[in-house]
Amino acid sequence: MASWSRRRPESPGGFQPHLSRTLFLLLLLAASACGVTLSPKDCQVFRSDHGSSISCQPPAKIPSYLPADTVHLAVEFFNLTLLPATLLQGASKLQELHLSSNRLESLSPEFLRPVPQLRVLDLTRNSLTGLPPGLFQASATLDTLVLKENQLEVLEASWLHGLKALRHLDLSGNCLRKLPPGLLANFTLLRILDLAENQLETLPPDLLQGPLQLERLHLEGNKLQELGKDLLVPQPDLRYLFLNGNKLVRVAAGAFQGLRQLDMLDLSNNSLASVPEGLWTSLGQPNRDMQDGFDISSNPWICDQNLSDLYRWLQAQKDKMFSQNDTRCAGPEAVKGQTLLAVAESQ
Numbered sequence: 001m002a003s004w005s006r007r008r009p010e011s012p013g014g015f016q017p018h019l020s021r022t023l024f025l026l027l028l029l030a031a032s033a034c035g036v037t038l039s040p041k042d043c044q045v046f047r048s049d050h051g052s053s054i055s056c057q058p059p060a061k062i063p064s065y066l067p068a069d070t071v072h073l074a075v076e077f078f079n080l081t082l083l084p085a086t087l088l089q090g091a092s093k094l095q096e097l098h099l100s101s102n103r104l105e106s107l108s109p110e111f112l113r114p115v116p117q118l119r120v121l122d123l124t125r126n127s128l129t130g131l132p133p134g135l136f137q138a139s140a141t142l143d144t145l146v147l148k149e150n151q152l153e154v155l156e157a158s159w160l161h162g163l164k165a166l167r168h169l170d171l172s173g174n175c176l177r178k179l180p181p182g183l184l185a186n187f188t189l190l191r192i193l194d195l196a197e198n199q200l201e202t203l204p205p206d207l208l209q210g211p212l213q214l215e216r217l218h219l220e221g222n223k224l225q226e227l228g229k230d231l232l233v234p235q236p237d238l239r240y241l242f243l244n245g246n247k248l249v250r251v252a253a254g255a256f257q258g259l260r261q262l263d264m265l266d267l268s269n270n271s272l273a274s275v276p277e278g279l280w281t282s283l284g285q286p287n288r289d290m291q292d293g294f295d296i297s298s299n300p301w302i303c304d305q306n307l308s309d310l311y312r313w314l315q316a317q318k319d320k321m322f323s324q325n326d327t328r329c330a331g332p333e334a335v336k337g338q339t340l341l342a343v344a345e346s347q
């Protein structure tokens with residue numbers, strides 16, 4: 001399901017880092033058409049009624065100061081290990097900050113204090129191994145934090161203190177082996193949590209007890225072996241759940257109970273041979289039809305009577321099933337290699 005399971009959701013409030021940059025480049029083209037000339041050694045600047053948007057990439061020189069009306073700043077692909085100490089001074093109206101594709105190893109605790117209106121911080125593809133406590137004490141409006149593809153092996157809940165408005169947290173592509181208890185306790189507005197492509201073997205039981213209306217949960221590409229019955233209970237409005245590419249051998253009965261809005265479920269590429277009776281009962285009901293589909297392919301299914309409950313569910317939901325030809329029986333010998341759906345229809 002790689003074609004859709006890694007699809008990146010829009011950031012809450014309409015902010016989406018890659019989309020913002022696309023729009024920014026279109027604005028620059030419009031500025032060029034209007035006679036604005038830009039030197040290759042200068043950052044690109046677009047001015048509008050909303051404020052100045054600035055994009056700096058090599059060989060441009062990073063500015064020593066920013067216009068007071070700067071609302072969007074991108075400093076990317078410079079291979080910086082440290083940021084200029086005064087980079088954000090005087091830019092109190094800044095709303096988006098993109099620092100991707102550098103080699104940042106650390107940030108100052110005071111770094112974000114000059115920009116209390118910041119809404120989006122993108123630190124994708126850097127070399128951060130941690131964050132300083134107090135970094136977000138002046139970031140009460142930040143709703144999107146992207147720490148994708150850094151070098152985080154541990155995570156401290158205290159690093160994120162101050163993020164009262166956070167709606168999108170992306171920690172994917174790091175080296176996290178475990179998460180601290182109470183990590184999301186104060187993030188009641190969180191809608192999107194991305195923990196994909198880490199080294200997680202277990203999850204704290206209280207992981208999802210803070211957010212009130214989580215919509216997307218990305219856990220794909222980890223080393224999870226079990227999905228417990230209580231993890232998802234606090235999130236009845238969850239719509240997208242990605243568990244593909246783990247080592248799941250067990251999904252507890254009732255693990256999906258109460259998920260009233262689930263539209264997409266990916267359990268592909270795990271180690272599931274069987275699942276408990278009743279697991280699927282609450283999914284795909286007429287008033288909530290799992291409209292974006294599901295995938296249970298590339299698991300070593302043992303197609304015996306223990307899957308009778310799954311067989312019945314598949315026959316009712318087969319039109320929403322992805323990778324049908326890759327969803328096959330690993331045993332018993334009589335049905336080995338047959339598709340799960342064919343066995344289900346023969347029952």
